[in-house]
Amino acid sequence: MSLNHLDEHDHHYLASLVPPDRISTGQSNLHTHSRDQSRHPAVRPEVVIWPHTTEEIAAILRYADQRHLPVTAWGAGSSLEGNPIPVAGGIVLSFAQMNRILDIRDNDFQVDVQPGVIYKEMNHQLRHTGLFFPPDPGAAATIGGMIANNASGTRTVRYGSTKDYVQQLTVVLADGEIIEIGNRAAKSSSGFDLLHLFVGSEGMLGVVAQATLRLTGIQEEFAWAVATLPTIAAAGRAVFDIRRSGIDPAAIELLAPECIEVINRARQFGLTCSPTLFVELHGPTRQHLADAMQILEEICRNEGCLEFKPGLDRTERDRLVEARHALGEMIAQAHPDHKRVVIDVAVPISTYPEMIAYAREESLKVDAASAYTFGHAGDGNIHLVVGARPKDAQTWQAIDALNSRMVAKALALGGTATGEHGVGIGKIKFMTAEHGPSLAWMRKIKHLFDPNGILNPGKMFPDNE
Amino acid sequence: MSLNHLDEHDHHYLASLVPPDRISTGQSNLHTHSRDQSRHPAVRPEVVIWPHTTEEIAAILRYADQRHLPVTAWGAGSSLEGNPIPVAGGIVLSFAQMNRILDIRDNDFQVDVQPGVIYKEMNHQLRHTGLFFPPDPGAAATIGGMIANNASGTRTVRYGSTKDYVQQLTVVLADGEIIEIGNRAAKSSSGFDLLHLFVGSEGMLGVVAQATLRLTGIQEEFAWAVATLPTIAAAGRAVFDIRRSGIDPAAIELLAPECIEVINRARQFGLTCSPTLFVELHGPTRQHLADAMQILEEICRNEGCLEFKPGLDRTERDRLVEARHALGEMIAQAHPDHKRVVIDVAVPISTYPEMIAYAREESLKVDAASAYTFGHAGDGNIHLVVGARPKDAQTWQAIDALNSRMVAKALALGGTATGEHGVGIGKIKFMTAEHGPSLAWMRKIKHLFDPNGILNPGKMFPDNE
Numbered sequence: 001m002s003l004n005h006l007d008e009h010d011h012h013y014l015a016s017l018v019p020p021d022r023i024s025t026g027q028s029n030l031h032t033h034s035r036d037q038s039r040h041p042a043v044r045p046e047v048v049i050w051p052h053t054t055e056e057i058a059a060i061l062r063y064a065d066q067r068h069l070p071v072t073a074w075g076a077g078s079s080l081e082g083n084p085i086p087v088a089g090g091i092v093l094s095f096a097q098m099n100r101i102l103d104i105r106d107n108d109f110q111v112d113v114q115p116g117v118i119y120k121e122m123n124h125q126l127r128h129t130g131l132f133f134p135p136d137p138g139a140a141a142t143i144g145g146m147i148a149n150n151a152s153g154t155r156t157v158r159y160g161s162t163k164d165y166v167q168q169l170t171v172v173l174a175d176g177e178i179i180e181i182g183n184r185a186a187k188s189s190s191g192f193d194l195l196h197l198f199v200g201s202e203g204m205l206g207v208v209a210q211a212t213l214r215l216t217g218i219q220e221e222f223a224w225a226v227a228t229l230p231t232i233a234a235a236g237r238a239v240f241d242i243r244r245s246g247i248d249p250a251a252i253e254l255l256a257p258e259c260i261e262v263i264n265r266a267r268q269f270g271l272t273c274s275p276t277l278f279v280e281l282h283g284p285t286r287q288h289l290a291d292a293m294q295i296l297e298e299i300c301r302n303e304g305c306l307e308f309k310p311g312l313d314r315t316e317r318d319r320l321v322e323a324r325h326a327l328g329e330m331i332a333q334a335h336p337d338h339k340r341v342v343i344d345v346a347v348p349i350s351t352y353p354e355m356i357a358y359a360r361e362e363s364l365k366v367d368a369a370s371a372y373t374f375g376h377a378g379d380g381n382i383h384l385v386v387g388a389r390p391k392d393a394q395t396w397q398a399i400d401a402l403n404s405r406m407v408a409k410a411l412a413l414g415g416t417a418t419g420e421h422g423v424g425i426g427k428i429k430f431m432t433a434e435h436g437p438s439l440a441w442m443r444k445i446k447h448l449f450d451p452n453g454i455l456n457p458g459k460m461f462p463d464n465e
Numbered sequence: 466m467s468l469n470h471l472d473e474h475d476h477h478y479l480a481s482l483v484p485p486d487r488i489s490t491g492q493s494n495l496h497t498h499s500r501d502q503s504r505h506p507a508v509r510p511e512v513v514i515w516p517h518t519t520e521e522i523a524a525i526l527r528y529a530d531q532r533h534l535p536v537t538a539w540g541a542g543s544s545l546e547g548n549p550i551p552v553a554g555g556i557v558l559s560f561a562q563m564n565r566i567l568d569i570r571d572n573d574f575q576v577d578v579q580p581g582v583i584y585k586e587m588n589h590q591l592r593h594t595g596l597f598f599p600p601d602p603g604a605a606a607t608i609g610g611m612i613a614n615n616a617s618g619t620r621t622v623r624y625g626s627t628k629d630y631v632q633q634l635t636v637v638l639a640d641g642e643i644i645e646i647g648n649r650a651a652k653s654s655s656g657f658d659l660l661h662l663f664v665g666s667e668g669m670l671g672v673v674a675q676a677t678l679r680l681t682g683i684q685e686e687f688a689w690a691v692a693t694l695p696t697i698a699a700a701g702r703a704v705f706d707i708r709r710s711g712i713d714p715a716a717i718e719l720l721a722p723e724c725i726e727v728i729n730r731a732r733q734f735g736l737t738c739s740p741t742l743f744v745e746l747h748g749p750t751r752q753h754l755a756d757a758m759q760i761l762e763e764i765c766r767n768e769g770c771l772e773f774k775p776g777l778d779r780t781e782r783d784r785l786v787e788a789r790h791a792l793g794e795m796i797a798q799a800h801p802d803h804k805r806v807v808i809d810v811a812v813p814i815s816t817y818p819e820m821i822a823y824a825r826e827e828s829l830k831v832d833a834a835s836a837y838t839f840g841h842a843g844d845g846n847i848h849l850v851v852g853a854r855p856k857d858a859q860t861w862q863a864i865d866a867l868n869s870r871m872v873a874k875a876l877a878l879g880g881t882a883t884g885e886h887g888v889g890i891g892k893i894k895f896m897t898a899e900h901g902p903s904l905a906w907m908r909k910i911k912h913l914f915d916p917n918g919i920l921n922p923g924k925m926f927p928d929n930e
Contacts, residue, residue: 107815109708130711150654161652163661164629179903184879185811186844187626189615189665189887191900191925192907196628196661200654217711243574246595246682246749284711288753346650350572379651414649422654435656438644441914442657448913449906460656 003088003457004068006046014047014091017059022050022097033074033084033092037139039339040082040425045072045092052097054170054178054209061207062176064091064454072456073203075116075145078137080342081424083149083202087458093207095144102210106131108184109215110167115144115208131215134159137420138325144208149422150200154251154324157243157378158282159216161420163199168212171198173205174450184212197445202422203456205449219282222250223289224317227277227300228307232256232360232373235275236353238303239377242279243349245299247292251280252378253324256360259331259374263323266330272307277377278320327374331385335370338387341426343403345410346381346419358409359384366398381419408433423460432462468553468922469533471511479512479556482524487515487562498539498549498557502604504804505547505890510537510557517562519635519643519674526672527641529556529919537921538668540610541583543602545807546889548614548667552923558672560609567675571596573649574680575632580609580673596680599624602885603790609673614887615665619716619789622708622843623747624681626885628664633677636663638670639915649677662910667887668921670914684747687715688754689782692742692765693772697721697825697838700740701818703768704842707744708814710764712757716745717843718789721825724796724839728788731795737772742842743785792839796850800835803852806891808868810875811846811884823874824849831863846884873898888925897927 006014015023024030025047035042051057064071070090077084086092095116103112106129113122118140123132135146136153145151147169152161168182182188182195198205229235239252255263257273264271279296283289289312297308311317323330332340347355356373359382363371368388375382384406388395407417407430417423417430431439443461446453471479480488489495490512500507516522529536535555542549551557560581568577571594578587583605588597600611601618610616612634617626633647646659663670694700704717720728722738729736744761748754754777762773776782788795797805812820821838824847828836833853840847849871853860872882872895882888882895896904908926911918 105813105815107705108813110813150658152652152654156652163658177902179906180901181903183881183899184813185846185875185881185884186814187617187621187811187846187884188881189617189885190881190883190892191665191888191896191904192670192910193615193628193661193665194903194906194910196658200656200658205657217709217713219711240572244682246684248682283753285753285756288748288750291750346652348570348573348575348649349651350570381650381652410650416648416650416653416655418655419650419652420654423656427655431656434648436645437642438646438659439656441644441659444913445657445659445910448909 002068003070003090003454005089006069010067010069011047013063014049014060018049018051018056022052024048033086033094036077036079036082036084038080038082038426039341040085043085043087043089045086046089048092048094050094050097054172057093057172057207057209058176058178060091060093061172061174065175065452068452069454070457071454073144073148073207075142076118076140078139078141079145079149079424080421081426083422083424083459085425087425095142101125104129110184110212111215112210112212113143114210115142115147117143119143119146126215130218132218133165133213133215135162135165143211143213147199147208147211148201148203152420154253154376156376157252158248158250163196165214166195166199166211167214169195169198169208170210171206172209174452174455202424202459204446204459205455219284221283221286221289222317223281223293223310223312224320225279225293225296225308225310226271226320227279227305228272229275229277229300230304230306232275232356233353234303235277236356238277238300239352240349241299242296243378245295247281247295249279249378250282251278253278254356254375254377256373259327259372262330262334263327266333267323269323274306278324328385331372335387337389338370339390340385340387341399341403342421343384343386343406344419344421345406345415345417346379347410347413347415349380351413352377352380355382355410355413359406362402362405366395366402368392368395369399379419380415425459428460428462431460467533468535468555468919470554471534475532475534476512478528479514479525483514483516483521489513498551498559501542501544501547501549503545503547503891504806505550508550508552508554510551511554513557513559515559515562519637522558522637522672522674523641523643525556525558526637526639530640530917533917534919535922536919538609538613538672540581540607541605543604543606544610544614544889545886546891548887548889548924550890552890560607566590569594575649575677576680577675577677578608579675580607582608584608584611591680595683597683598630598678598680600627600630608676608678612664612673612676613666613668617885619718619841621841622717623713623715628661630679631660631664631676632679634660634663634673635675636671637674639917639920667889667924669911669924670920684749686748686751686754687782688746688758688775688777689785690744690758690761690773690775691736691785692744692770693737694740694742694765695769695771697740697821698818699768700742701821703742703765704817705814706764707761708843710760712746712760714744714843715747716743718743719821719840719842721838724792724837727795727799728792731798732788734788739771743789793850796837800852802854803835804855805850805852806864806868807886808849808851808871809884809886810871810880810882811844812875812878812880814845816878817842817845820847820875820878824871827867827870831860831867833857833860834864844884845880890924893925893927896925
């Protein structure tokens with residue numbers, strides 16, 4: 001990387017672009033923006049700036065590009081592969097203060113937002129419209145971060161990923177040029193699809209300054225079920241059969257027995273410690289859900305289901321969802337002396353039983369590690385959380401090898417190295433294996449949009465220039 | 466364009482790449498590949514080649530790129546904006562013989578196909594799996610053409626466009642390099658989204674040699690309704706209310722009275738000649754559809770519906786769908802001395818009533834023209850078919866002006882110049898207005914992937930080099 005560090009003149013110039021309370025070199029601010037939720041090493045930026053407008057972002061980038069200063073956009077820092085860690089230092093652009101909902105256009109099923117808005121907060125504010133933005137990564141992510149990462153989550157099996165909900169973007173390019181891409185019609189065949197090029201680009205092609213999101217209607221009725229299966233293999237087969245049945249669940253989450261154990265401990269659910277599926281159903285009528293529930297139960301019974309607990313109670317459902325979302329936290333509390341890595345891969349759905357069986361077997365081989373298998377099973381997405389003592393170098397070596405084996409297995413099955421956490425730093429080493437010759441084209445596109453390599457440097461590409 | 470015409474050596478060399486029965490300079494073959502379904506002037510290619518393999522495509526492109534020979538990929542020639550007309554001559558690559566289904570992987574809800582397969586034929590062959598590929602442009606389009614154009618149609622309101630169903634592509638780039646993009650997992654956050662860059666690129670960035678498509682389950686039950694509304698404005702409002710209601714129809718087609726008239730004449734339906742909505746419902750149970758039908762009827766009654774005819778009979782439904790798909794043909798037959806243009810725009814759904822009212826008013830101002838308004842109303846997509854005698858220059862001038870006004874109106878409402886027919890030749894002149902500065906970035910991407918400009922030259926960009 002031929003990038004520069006900031007000199008005194010740079011600091012002075014940047015300070016001239018925003019009021020003094022929106023730029024900081026304070027240690028506490030630099031520290032806050034030095035790491036995400038992963039165990040990738042913290043690197044402090046040299047300055048944090050909180051822009052309020054597209055034009056401010058453009059002015060900052062224009063200058064940074066001329067001076068070859070690194071610029072990393074920052075949402076909530078909730079990513080899991082080191083995606084926003086400013087590994088080359090430079091400028092962090094925090095969107096914490098560009099967090100407004102600009103226009104709720106419920107008549108078009110759309111909302112215009114600034115990138116710093118937290119998606120949960122946005123959905124809360126949309127509630128009166130009967131519409132919502134479905135992608136649900138669990139963490140308190142910002143829309144900008146979700147766009148950068150093409151975030152998805154528990155509801156993706158039915159409702160899709162962030163990429164399916166982005167209509168229009170205002171993007172500031174590396175040299176400060178402002179472009180608008182997309183439109184507000186429900187569909188279009190006009191020109192190359194620049195929109196999807198920016199979604200999932202991890203802030204490496206441009207900085208999103210405004211977004212128009214598509215919304216969808218909240219279904220009238222919901223129901224859920226907790227199904228306890230005898231083995232991981234049986235759970236995997238049940239997931240596959242549920243996907244085949246056409247009941248179109250809103251979530252199919254798999255939890256291995258060790259996950260149930262920590263949930264029971266943390267929330268006193270008293271669930272049987274065996275592989276468990278949490279399934280949520282959305283539908284227009286109670287009858288519709290009752291029919292779907294019957295099919296769901298039959299599938300689970302066919303796989304030797306030990307318990308099948310259907311529910312219609314929202315409080316109970318909310319408790320379950322909360323517990324599922326808090327699982328990472330519970331695992332952390334169960335092993336306070338461990339650091340963790342989340343191995344996130346996705347595979348074609350027919351191979352899901354094989355992939356989860358592999359994850360379980362391989363993780364058991366790593367001595368002295370804590371290992372938890374769960375995932376958004378309906379998408380063929382698996383999360384294997386493995387932890388060890390930070391200084392236990394031998395175990396960490398084994399965990400790294402496990403990570404590589406998991407990715408190799410997923411790729412061999414036709415899957416992907418990262419189902420939803422992005423490439424960031426952690427998945428760089430698998431990009432050549434996953435993408436082959438097309439990786440070179442991603443590099444060329446990066447070079448086209450960001451010839452000086454100032455935007456979120458050090459990510460995605462091996463041997464990054 | 467600094468492109469060459471083929472010389473004798475070129476013909477000889479290309480003839481060495483495929484067997485003699487798969488390359489032709491016969492006038493009849495050149496004529497067949499000189500025009501699509503639009504009224505854009507025919508231009509004959511200099512040679513037509515029918516590749517059978519990815520490697521053959523690569524060998525042809527490698528040579529064409531060195532020699533700066535134009536190459537235009539050809540599916541079924543069913544497009545409507547001149548998209549595959551080889552305006553610079555050169556080579557047409559016809560995919561008519563690369564039309565096999567390679568692997569039905571119904572366990573993954575996926576199918577691997579060659580680009581020349583006709584989507585209807587493919588869906589027919591998939592029927593036993595209970596799965597289908599939903600985008601439905603009506604014409605006998607090939608999958609390759611649908612990918613090039615991001616095709617959509619009657620079912621898009623519920624099921625999405627072609628872009629939502631492309632999982633993996635084998636693409637041959639301009640210089641003959643073969644790349645694979647995408648994977649077979651239901652979701653991924655790995656690297657830049659090259660997949661969507663190729664979908665809708667109109668064969669200008671590369672040539673698709675193989676595709677893996679996502680499939681979805683055929684719903685158990687269906688129902689349909691024909692609703693006759695008193696005015697176009699009332700029909701527009703009903704469309705909007707149906708979209709708001711959450712009943713999630715599989716199709717909402719609008720037909721203006723003049724369309725009903727030709728359908729009655731061609732098929733003896735005896736429908737009332739007034740603005741009409743054809744709505745199709747898909748669902749898991751009869752009860753579900755009955756509930757939805759009740760909501761649908763209420764909405765239409767609120768808009769002063771003159772007739773509401775619900776149906777469950779598949780034969781009757783198939784007759785209606787066939788009639789809707791044959792509408793273009795019927796219009797042609799009603800005015801045998803007219804040539805026609807299909808003005809295709811899409812707007813945000815809240816503005817649909819305004820857009821269709823505008824279309825009707827403006828089209829009435831064009832004397833001596835035949836004009837038909839219809840469209841995939843649920844997506845805010847409108848088709849205005851306007852025809853006149855080929856030599857009636859004055860009327861054609863008025864029609865061109867009408868086309869420009871329609872697009873200007875759609876863009877002013879936040880919509881797009883082309884809802885589903887692509888840019889081709891016909892929409893080039895609106896690209897600057899629609900995309901502004903981002904059009905330059907589309908050009909840069911074109912130049913990156915195809916520096917010599919050999920792939921489908923003369924399309925999408927104004928003043929094409």
